[in-house]
Every structure is written in structure tokens, then in C-alpha cells.
Amino acid sequence: MTTGQLAIAAPKCVADDFNGEIVALNLESGLYFSLRDLAGAVWRDLVAGHRAEDVVRAVSDSDPALGGEVGALVDRLLAEGLLRPVATDVPATGDITAAAFAAAGARAILVDTYDDMRDLVLTDPVHEVDEEAGWPTRREDT
């Protein structure tokens, strides 16, 4: 299981929190993801600087099975190239929210993966873009 602090795997991943829904885009694979409910809470805890094992433990304390699912989610976020380990620990901000989130009934780990924009996302920003419009507008001759 993944341990330690994690961060958004910039520059290959960009992500933002849109009213609780995390939308993350892997610019190398062309895949993008929507993380909602408990998955979004786990993401927020991780990028706030909480160690992966602390987030998993916080959920496992009240529901070991759900804690296992959270651990699997963390592994997947790394495997998909959305998060990466942090070399030097930095102080976390705020408290871990995932456990309270799950306790309040938001126990679904909702992760949707989309691959329908790979051609658009994987456009070479140097050789294939329209110079006037910029990335990701593809030149007509490519």
C-alpha cells in the first residue's frame, strides 16, 4: 500500500476542485478523471499534505473494509499518474476529512475515467499546434 505524502503529479497532471468534484487530467496518457463523494474527499486530504497511511487509517478505524478501498484508490491515483510521492515532507493543512465524510454517509468511491479526448490532449504542443491559436488547437496539416 502506498505510504507517505503525495502531491499532484505536475506538470503531467492538472487537476482542480469544482464544487467538490475533482477533475484530473493526465496530459501524458490523455485520460481524464472525475472523483466524487469519498474519492474527492480522499484526494483533497492527500493534496492538503496528509500522509496516505493516515488517511487510510482514519477511514479504517471505523470501517476496515472501506479503509481498504481507500488504500486501493490511493494506489490507483499513483498508478494513473495523477499523484506522485513528495520528496520532502511539508506540514499538512487542516484535518483529515475523509473519515467524517464517510461517517456522514458519503461512502461511495466514485471515480469515472474517460479516454474520449486522447487525440485532443496528446496534441504535440510544438509541432502540431496552430501557432496563432496555440495549444490545443491542432494545425490543419497535421
Add this chain to the structure above:
Amino acid sequence: MFDRAENVPPDRLHAVTVAICGLACRIRSTNADMLALYLRRIAWTPLPPETVPACRIDLIFARDLGWPSWEWTEDGWAMHIYDQIVTDAGYHAAYPYFPRQWIVGEADTGRALYLLDDVGDLPAWDSGSPFRIPLHWIFSARKGCLMHSASLGIDGHGILLAGPGGSGKSGTTLAGLAHGLSTVGDDYVMVDLNEGPFASRVYRMVKQDAAGVARIPGLGARLGERRTNWQGKFEFDPDGLFPGAVRDRMRLHGILLPSRGGGDRSALEPVSRPGAVRLLSEAMSGEAPAQKVEALLFVVALTLHLPTYRMRLSTDPAEIASTVRSFIEARLQ
């Protein structure tokens, strides 16, 4: 440039503090007439002078201050490379499209600056939707986006109308207004995802060419002897012609991409998300080089929540309005 703007003597600047889409914004200019013109076009509400602004936009004409022109002197540039250089340094930029025009912003502070040689260097398109580039930068920092889109709605719920110039956004908006629908804008609107997809009014003006005006019975007479703008379009405040039809904000339930189809019935056809993302990315902020990954992420998030349809427009404004109304009502059920 920002240091120079910071040190302009206050008595050389005309300034107001207003709320635009609820955001306290300080606007300053060396030219009182241009400031007044811009304020007539922007949808703003007054704020007490002591309000601490969240952003600031300066419209400075170098000649008013006796400054030399700020010329780009290096040979060879590419917009996306220039844009990347300033982005890496923590700035936004929308220069150079033409000589002697700098439109720049600081990503962290919410300060933006037009530094132009003279009033005549102000791009004609800017006065149609004043400050749209810096406002896009400012809203982007707050999970929002100034989109080149129109809007129509019913009771605070509505749709975006997106597409390139000439596709029929303004004509569709006007058709809706003439037949009982409301709008938050027909050219640029602020879209945000803070509480779900919402569109907010940024500008007061609706634009339409003579042919579009002629399609709405009686509208030409009500517009009177107005002159057209640089695009040959009439500009007017829809609040005066369609009282109560202009809203400040509406919840979005879909995106329609109008195109001129002809016939007596409009037709709706679903658009794939990649197709919608491609088109909406280009609509993010018009002439601004906004094709950045953050903009793409915003559009992706928007299309995850809003279905997108191509709308082939009929020639009948009443039928177009009815189709939009039916679409919105169906999405509300």
C-alpha cells in the same frame, strides 16, 4: 510596467470601485471619457469608496502621461511561446496583436494593465466587451471563466449558446428575448462552477446586425436612428427594450451550438464531449490566447455536467425561441 502604473500620481487617474459579478473591482484610467464609455457597457453595481477591491484594472494611455511607447523590439515571436514565457514568470499577457498595445496581468494579485500609446490604439473589439481579457484572468482565478457565449433562460434556469462569430448566438438570443425568454448576455458571459454551472451577466449590451434586427417585428423602429459599431452591428441595452428579461445570473442546464440551417423547424442533435470541448475551448475568451491546460480542464468539467447539442436554426424567431424553451423545460423535469 506594473511599477510604473503603481506610481502614477493619483490626480492623473480617474477611478471607480464597482462590483462586477459580485467581485469588487477598482478600475482606473488616464482618460475619463474612455472610463465612462466602458462603465456604460459593463454590468456593475456601485460600492462604497472605502471597499477594498479584489482586483484592479488600469487603462493607461502613455501619451496622457508623457511616457514613450512600449514597443516589442525582438525579432520573431510566436504567440503561444510568448504566452508561455510570461506565464512561467507569473503573468498573463495578451500582446502583441498589434504594435503599441500591451494587455498584461499579474496572476497572483488580480492586477491587470492596459498600456497603450494612445486612445486610438485601443482595439475596436475591446470596447464592445470592455476588459474581457483581464476579466477572464480575474475570474479564472476564482473557478470562473469569461466565455464567448450567449445565454437564454426561464426563471433563473437556462442554457449557454456557444459557437464562432456568425453562428447565430446573438440572433438566437434576440429571438428568445422577443418571445419571453431571459438572458445574462449575448456575447460574453461569466461561467462558474462554484455551486454548479452558473452563468452571470458581465455586460449590458446586446449586438445584432441589421438583418437580425429586421427578423424581429418592430425592433428596428424601437432602436431608432442608432449607429452601428465597428462590426456593422447595432448595440443596445436589452433591459430597455425587453423589460425584466435581463437577469444577473442563471443556473445552466445545457449548451446549444447554433448554426444557420434554414427551414421552418429547428433541429437538435447531440454533440460528443470531445467535439464540445474543442469548440468550447475556442470560446473561452475570444481573442485571448487562453488555450491553456487550465482552460481545457475547466471546459472538461463544464461538459461533464452539461449536455451539448448542435442546434440547426430555423428562419422563424418564434419557433427558435419555442425550441429553446422546450429544451430548458425538458432539462428541468
